[in-house]
Amino acid sequence: MTVDYYSLLMKAIAGKDAVARDQIYKDAFSLITRSHLTREAASSHAAALEDAVRRIEDDIAAEEANSAAAINEVLLTDRNWKPLVIGAFAVAAVIALSALVYGFVATKGPAIVSASVKTSSPNAQRGREDVVMADLKPGVDGGSSGAVLPFALQRQVVFYRTTVVPGSIVVDRENRFLYLIDANNSARRYGIGVAQECLKGGSLSRVMNKLEWPDWRPSGANTKEADALLAAAGRPGSPLGARALLLDKPGLLIHGTNSPKTIGHLVASGCIRLVNDDVEDLYRRVSVETRVVFAS
Known part of the structure; x- marks a missing residue:
């Protein structure tokens, strides 16, 4: 069944x-996700809905840009310019807010078409990479x-x-997403936080071990810090969270966190951290020897 999402929205x-x-x-x-559609049908509806959202936000941005251009033209005539300057600033603020909302929507389905899993680099849209979240x-x-996340x-x-x-x-470190690839051009996507030590290096890996409520003593930590981490292990409050997937390269792991608001940040x-x-959910769906691809 074809749904005209553009008209409905x-x-x-x-x-x-x-x-x-x-x-x-x-x-x-959310309605599509909770529906009883087949996986292929749900993926098709999600793609159509995403396309409709993009068209609508593009139309709104174009209308607001035209309004700003009209204001600029009037300003050049020197007619009552002070109220119009104030109006121009107000229009600019609305456009900026719309652009932020559209940025969130536009990240829902990045298309990756090559075997090397190439991704976009919207550094101009994000300022979060350079700030380490505590x-x-x-x-x-x-x-x-x-639920606390965007x-x-x-x-x-x-x-x-x-x-x-x-x-x-597939781990997209730059855009802060982890994908569990499914058939029919779909994937289950999770938001992630990335530590500085894991930003670079490696492109292919595999899961070597799976741990529940992992224990961790960080290298170089003083005794007081290490004891605090060990005391928090095995229960909520553990910095490594509820589950961990250990990869085949030293220091590489996918794990949980006691700080969900750090997801999406350095x-x-x-x-590589996810909320618990x-x-x-990822732990239940993957097995030892699962292939892990780090997108560059």
Whole structure:
């Protein structure tokens, strides 16, 4: 069945601001995820919905840009320019807010078409890479759910075209996503945080071991810090979270965290982190020897 998402969404967002539109988009994607459609049908509907959202946000951005151009033209006539300058600044602020919302939506389904899994580098849209997010102290439980995260970083099934074998893991360190590849051009996507030590190096790896509530004593840590980490291990509040996938290269692992708000950012410890609910979901779906591809 073909659904005209563009027309449906246009009616739903009429008169809504950027924040309200983003919530409507989120609800629409959530409805598809909770539906009883086949995996192939759900992927097709998600792709169509994403295309409609992009068209709508492009149209809105174009209309706002035209409004700004009209204001500039009037300014050149020197007619009552002070109120118009104030109006121009207001329009610019609306455009900036719309661009931020569109940026979240646009990250839902990056298409990867080559075997080397090439990804985009929207550094101009993010300033988060250069800021290391502080962790909660060991033993402090910041929660296990990704509900506190922006929608784009929450666990979801997305359209994802790649030649990587289904069942493999793709880690997009730059864009802060981990993908568990499925068939039919789809993948299960998780938001991640990345430690500085794990930003570079390696392109292919595999899962060597799986651990529940892993224990960790960081190298170079003083005795007091190490004891605090060990005391927090095996329960909520552990810096390594509820589960860990150890890879075949020293220092490389995928793990949970006691600091869910650090997801989507550069982090101070560990390696590739997910919120606990997500790492438990990933843990259940993969096995030892699962292939891991690090996108460059």
